[in-house]
Amino acid sequence: MTALLEVRDLITEFPGENNAGLRAVDEVSFQLARGEVLGLVGESGSGKSVTGFSIMGLVDWPGRIAGGQILFDGKDLAGADEETRRSLRGRRIAMVFQDPMMTLNPVLRIGTQITEALHAHTHISGTEARARARDALGLVGIPSPEERLDAYPHEFSGGMRQRVAIAIALLHQPDLIIADEPTTALDVTIQAQIISEFQKLTEQQGTAVIWITHDLAIVSGLADRIAVMYGGRIVESGGIQEVLEAPRHPYTRGLIRSVPSENSRGSRLAQIPGVTPSLARMPSGCAFRTRCNRSTEACATRPGQFGDALAYHRCFHPYEEALA
Amino acid sequence: MTTSLIRRLIQAGFVIFAMTLIVFLGVNVIGNPVDILINPDLNQAERLKVIESLGLDRPIWQQYLSFLHGLTQGDFGDSFVYSRPALDVILERLPATLELALCAMLIAIVIGLPLGLYAGLHPNRLSSRVIMTGSILGFSLPTFWVGLMFILLFAVQLGWLPSNGRGETAELFGARWSFLTTDGLLHLFLPALNLALFKTSLILRLTRAGVQEVVSQEYVKFARAKGLRENRIILVHILKNLMIPVVTIIGLEFGSLIAFSVVTESIFGWPGMGKLIIDSINLLDRPVIVAYLMMMVVLFVSLNFIIDLCYTLLDPRVRLDGKG
Numbered sequence: 136m137t138a139l140l141e142v143r144d145l146i147t148e149f150p151g152e153n154n155a156g157l158r159a160v161d162e163v164s165f166q167l168a169r170g171e172v173l174g175l176v177g178e179s180g181s182g183k184s185v186t187g188f189s190i191m192g193l194v195d196w197p198g199r200i201a202g203g204q205i206l207f208d209g210k211d212l213a214g215a216d217e218e219t220r221r222s223l224r225g226r227r228i229a230m231v232f233q234d235p236m237m238t239l240n241p242v243l244r245i246g247t248q249i250t251e252a253l254h255a256h257t258h259i260s261g262t263e264a265r266a267r268a269r270d271a272l273g274l275v276g277i278p279s280p281e282e283r284l285d286a287y288p289h290e291f292s293g294g295m296r297q298r299v300a301i302a303i304a305l306l307h308q309p310d311l312i313i314a315d316e317p318t319t320a321l322d323v324t325i326q327a328q329i330i331s332e333f334q335k336l337t338e339q340q341g342t343a344v345i346w347i348t349h350d351l352a353i354v355s356g357l358a359d360r361i362a363v364m365y366g367g368r369i370v371e372s373g374g375i376q377e378v379l380e381a382p383r384h385p386y387t388r389g390l391i392r393s394v395p396s397e398n399s400r401g402s403r404l405a406q407i408p409g410v411t412p413s414l415a416r417m418p419s420g421c422a423f424r425t426r427c428n429r430s431t432e433a434c435a436t437r438p439g440q441f442g443d444a445l446a447y448h449r450c451f452h453p454y455e456e457a458l459a
Numbered sequence: 460m461t462t463s464l465i466r467r468l469i470q471a472g473f474v475i476f477a478m479t480l481i482v483f484l485g486v487n488v489i490g491n492p493v494d495i496l497i498n499p500d501l502n503q504a505e506r507l508k509v510i511e512s513l514g515l516d517r518p519i520w521q522q523y524l525s526f527l528h529g530l531t532q533g534d535f536g537d538s539f540v541y542s543r544p545a546l547d548v549i550l551e552r553l554p555a556t557l558e559l560a561l562c563a564m565l566i567a568i569v570i571g572l573p574l575g576l577y578a579g580l581h582p583n584r585l586s587s588r589v590i591m592t593g594s595i596l597g598f599s600l601p602t603f604w605v606g607l608m609f610i611l612l613f614a615v616q617l618g619w620l621p622s623n624g625r626g627e628t629a630e631l632f633g634a635r636w637s638f639l640t641t642d643g644l645l646h647l648f649l650p651a652l653n654l655a656l657f658k659t660s661l662i663l664r665l666t667r668a669g670v671q672e673v674v675s676q677e678y679v680k681f682a683r684a685k686g687l688r689e690n691r692i693i694l695v696h697i698l699k700n701l702m703i704p705v706v707t708i709i710g711l712e713f714g715s716l717i718a719f720s721v722v723t724e725s726i727f728g729w730p731g732m733g734k735l736i737i738d739s740i741n742l743l744d745r746p747v748i749v750a751y752l753m754m755m756v757v758l759f760v761s762l763n764f765i766i767d768l769c770y771t772l773l774d775p776r777v778r779l780d781g782k783g
Contacts, residue, residue, distance in 0.1 A: 193683055221686050221688065224684055224686035225687075226686055232677060237677035238677050238681040240678040241700070241774070244775075251687060252685040255685060255688065
C-alpha cells in the first residue's frame with residue numbers, strides 16, 4: 136500500500152525568548168492511505184491544529200516548518216515553493232475550519248466565495264462556475280441553492296455556513312480534507328447531522344480525512360485510525376479499535392477514562408492530574424512525565440517510537456492490558 | 460429604503476435649520492460691519508442711510524426672519540463688499556477650491572492606500588518602517604511650513620514649478636478650471652501636494668491598521684486554504700473589508716479640504732473659497748460669511764449621507780433602515 140500522505144518527523148517551530156525555537160509540532164510522524172480517516176486527538180495546545188496547518192502550508196508567521204518531510208503523493212511539500220503549494224490547496228488538499236461564523240468573508244456573496252475557489256484552479260466560464268457552485272450547495276443539503284448563491288454569510292445560520300465551507304472543501308474532489316474541529320462550534324443536534332453528511336460525502340468521493348478534534352466520542356464513530364497528540368508529539372497511534380480498547384500510553388488511557396459513559400454512572404469521573412504545560416515549560420524527555428503516575432527516571436530521556444509506522448506508542452512503561 | 464431615505468432627509472433638514480440659527484446669531488455678535496464698511500468722512504445722515512440700506516437698523520430677530528425668508532428663495536442676501544448676491548460671489552470661487560481639493564484627495568488616495576497596504580502586509584520589512592516613519596513626518600510637520608519649503612525649493616531654488624495663482628484656465632460646464640491646461644496643472648501641483656501630505660499620512664496609517672486587523676481573520680486564512688492567488692486575497696478579501704473606515708475618513712477629509720484649506724490657498728495665492736472667507740471675515744462681510752458657513756453645513760451633511768450610502772455598498776450587514 137502506498138500512502139497518500141506520509142508525514143515524517145515534522146517539526147514546526149515558533150520563535151520564543153532568546154531565539155529558542157518553541158516546537159508546537161515535535162517530530163510528528165504518521166501516514167494516511169487513500170480514503171482513510173485519521174482522528175487526530177489532543178487537548179488545546181497539543182499541536183494538532185498546527186499539524187493540520189503545516190500540511191496545508193498555512194502556518195501563521197512567524198511560525199515555520201523547521202524540519203521533517205510531508206510526502207503527499209510522493210512529493211515533499213515541506214520544501215515546496217509557494218506556487219506549488221497554492222495549486223494543491225483547495226484542489227487536492229482542502230480544509231474545513233473550526234468556527235463557521237469566522238471562515239466566510241462577511242462582505243462577499245456566498246456564490247462569489249464558491250466560484251472564486253473554482254476559478255483559482257480551473258479555466259471555466261462564469262455561468263459554468265455558477266452552475267457548479269449551485270450544485271455544490273445542493274450536494275451539502277442547502278435548500279433552494281440557486282437563490283442562496285446571492286445571499287451573504289450573515290443570512291445563514293452557523294450550521295448552514297459550515298455546510299457552505301464543506302461544499303467549498305469538496306468542490307475539486309480533493310484527495311485529502313483536513314477537518315479542524317468542524318463541529319465544535321455547533322449545536323449538538325446540528326453536529327450529528329453535519330458529521331454524518333460529511334462522512335457520507337467523503338466516502339462517496341473516496342476522500343481521505345484528517346479529523347482534528349478533542350472529542351474521543353466523535354473520532355470513535357468515524358475514524359479508521361487514531362493518533363493521540365500531547366505536547367506537540369504523537370504519543371500513541373494505531374487502529375481506532377485497538378487504541379480505544381487497549382490504550383498503551385498512560386495519557387491515552389487518562390483521556391479515555393475522563394470521557395463520561397454509561398458504565399461510569401454515579402461514580403466520579405477520572406481526571407488527569409495537573410495541567411498541560413506551556414510550550415516554553417515542556418519537560419525534557421517524555422512531555423507527560425510530570426503528570427504521569429508511572430513515570431520513572433527512565434522517562435527523563437526522550438522515548439522513541441515503539442512499534443511500526445502504523446501502530447506505535449512513545450512510552451517506556453506502556454500498559455499491556457486492555458481497559459476494563 | 461425609501462422611508463429611511465425620507466427620514467434621513469428630514470433629519471438633515473433639522474440640522475440645517477439649527478445651523479442657520481447658530482451661524483446667523485454667531486456672526487452678529489462679532490464686530491460691527493458699519494465701522495469697517497462706511498467711509499468715516501460721511502456725515503451722520505448719510506451713515507444712517509447706508510445702515511438702513513444694509514438692513515442693519517432693524518432688530519436682530521427681524522433680520523433673521525428676513526434671512527430665512529430669503530433662504531427659501533435661494534437668496535443669501537447681497538455681499539456688503541461686492542454689492543452682489545453672496546452666493547454668486549462664493550460660487551465663483553468654488554471651482555478653484557473644488558479642483559484643488561479633488562486633486563489633493565486623489566494624490567492622498569493614490570499614494571496612501573497602496574503604501575498602507577504594503578506596510579500592513581509586510582510590517583517587518585525595512586521599507587515598511589521607512590514608510591511609517593515618513594508618515595509621522597506627514598502628520599506632524601505644519602502644512603504652512605511645508606508649503607513655504609515647497610515654494611523655496613521647487614519655485615525659487617529649482618524654478619521647476621510656479622508658486623502663485625491658478626495659471627491658465629479653460630472653460631467646462633460654465634466654470635473656469637486649471638486642470639484642463641498644462642500651465643494650470645503645473646500651478647495646481649504644488650498646492651495640491653501640500654494639502655495632500657497630511658491626508659496621505661492619515662489614509663496610510665488607517666489602511667495599515669485595517670490590514671493588520673483583517674489579515675489575521677479566519678476568513679483570510681480560509682481564502683488561502685481555497686488556493687486563491689495572493690492578488691485576489693489582497694484586492695478582494697482584505698481590501699473590501701478595510702474600506703469602511705477608509706471611506707469614512709476620505710469623505711470627511713474631503714469636506715475639510717474644501718472648507719478649511721485657507722492656509723494653503725493663502726500661501727500659494729490660490730483664489731479659492733478659503734481666501735474669500737478670510738477676506739470676508741476681515742471686512743465683516745456678514746452675508747458672505749453666513750452663506751459660506753451654510754454651504755459647508757450642507758456639504759458635510761451631504762458627505763455624511765454619501766458615506767452612509769457607501770457603507771451599504773461595502774458591507775451587506777449595514778442597511779439604512781437602522782436594523783442592522
